[in-house]
Amino acid sequence: MSGDNQPSREILDAFIDGQLSQDEMTRVAALVAKNHDLQAYVERQHALRTHLEAAFSPILAEALPDSLQQTLLQTRISPLWQFLAALKSGQRWLAQGPLWRLAIPAAAAVALGLAVGIAIDRAPVSELPFFRNATNGAMIAQGALEHALNEQLASDDNRASPARVGVSFRNKNGEDCRTFALSGTRTSTSGVACRTGGDWVVGALASSTETPAVASPYEMAGAAMPGVIRNLVNQMIAGAPFDSTAERKARARHWQGGRRE
Amino acid sequence: MEEVSAAVVMDSVMEAPIEPIRGQIAGLLPRLRRFALSLTGNVADADDLVQDTVERALRHLHQWEEGTRLDSWMFRIAQNRFIDSRRASKRRSRVMIDTGGASGDVAFDGVRAAESHVTWKQTCAALASLPEEQRSAVALVLIDGMSYRDAAQVLGVPMGTLTSRLARGRDALAARIFGKDSEVRI
Incomplete structure (x- = not known):
């Protein structure tokens, strides 16, 4: 899966998800920039996230349904x-x-x-x-x-x-x-x-x-x-x-x- | 007479120390709805799930350790309630998800517009095809943008379990959405 200088799949996913330290992000970004396969993988994963975002994020901007607001305000704590x-x-x-x-x-x-x-x-x-x-x-x-x-x-x-x-x-x-x-x-x-x-x-x-x-x-x-x-x-x-x-x-x-x- | 006097006393102590917590929860609702939507695949079920989650959270607020993250705790409730409801009505749930939520979910214009778009149906169907555990991992990290640590906490699994579920979910989703041919071997 990975050569000597190639990040593991796990590291690469963490890089895509922004879960690495700043230093690690920089290091992996440099490796990705030099490798077409890695670039293709990263692009595909970014595209996936964009897809998911387009499908599921519109609901963030929607008004809350009345019933939900009532539940929030009236449920006894x-x-x-x-x-x-x-x-x-x-x-x-x-x-x-x-x-x-x-x-x-x-x-x-x-x-x-x-x-x-x-x-x-x-x-x-x-x-x-x-x-x-x-x-x-x-x-x-x-x-x-x-x-x-x-x-x-x-x-x-x-x-x-x-x-x-x-x-x-x-x-x-x-x-x-x-x-x-x-x-x-x-x-x-x-x-x-x-x-x-x-x-x-x-x-x-x-x-x-x-x-x-x-x-x-x-x-x-x-x-x-x-x-x-x-x-x-x-x-x-x-x-x-x-x-x-x-x-x-x-x-x-x-x-x-x-x-x- | 007595009743009146008691009511007056009680009115006088009806302060509202509870409002800030309701406000905090209100601030989480859009994200919770999105999470619920990604789990259930349709808006009506998502709102039922969020409603159930809010009610449960308020009634059991003492189980939340103050100082820990309220969002993680509420996402966890939503996740558990979803699994419970799936167990209770597995067949019905399956049908709802398989239809891609395209019918009967007319509560929200934006979502309805999205639903009419091929992206929505395709993505929703792809997500619904994942095993529950992978779907939750994808929903938390790829859709909500949670850190691995927070997502693992919500799901109550070690971080390694989360990342492996996520990796499998990613592969399956990408294959369904972009096709196996475009798969990149690394």
Whole structure:
């Protein structure tokens, strides 16, 4: 295929495709210039590229079809990605002061029956181990949060726990739901999760840069819970929150929910 | 009342940190469409493929490692979706490609004009005749102009595999388009 001074087919193709270093390009160009066969090969390959270009490049100049534009604008972005993107803009978040911020994963918003569909907003690094992303876009509690949601009772002394459970209740779909609070070093987060198909699906989160003093379970149920979460709970709840007996009973049934007695 | 207040709160936090990424993807769409067209051989299927790719990319954006190339990642999705759809409907796909996309693809004037041109049909048929793996290599390097390294990454193969697929694809294409007689032995 190649003589002593002749580039290999591989090198020649790389030359045609502009994949060689500048020095190599110059060296191969000089060899090609001296050899008719090589020249013919290079010309043929250039002609091939021109052919392909003529056939396939007109579409570059075409307007995008409407359906494609709609897909681009309306498809919901991965909540987990937005979570991760939030890490990068964490400083901006922190600079925005101690306002409670609400975020509702779109899938959860639908489950909650809310006529909104916003994706999860910013979350601090310390919260990430508490959540994972389900394939349907929902946020699922994991780690210490999942454990707390499974096991903690409102009457437990949970001050040392990174995840503290507040009010438990049954929602209008018959699922058991619980509010929770997470303490980070620089932020605190509250939210509500409902037991769905064996997972705790997080319905909403609200974060603040203000870390409230560790609240007693009762305070968590009221005063320390951001108003936005409280409002959501009010929308979701069927009947009254669980008392301690109902809470124990629900735990014993692994939060499987059901119709309210 | 509660519903209203919740909605108001949510409106107030509906910032749009997502727009830049949508913009980045928008900038890739012409190239993605061209890539899809070179894989599928007709505009309607190409747009279906790109639509599917965009939807999947947005929904699974967390799988993209930020800092790596978004275009490579999206081309890879398109490539994988194409292979999946081919497997799912091999027969139908074959028929579509064999017709050279000459009918039913009237969405784009420019492409339609190109389709009416013999170059389009000839080139498209030649490309469609290549095995999938060679077609993808040709589409990425010869049509899109990607570097060998990026194209190998999109296809998830070593660079040597890419260049050998490319060489075979080149030979077959040139033989079909220019005829075997004009073949140059080197």
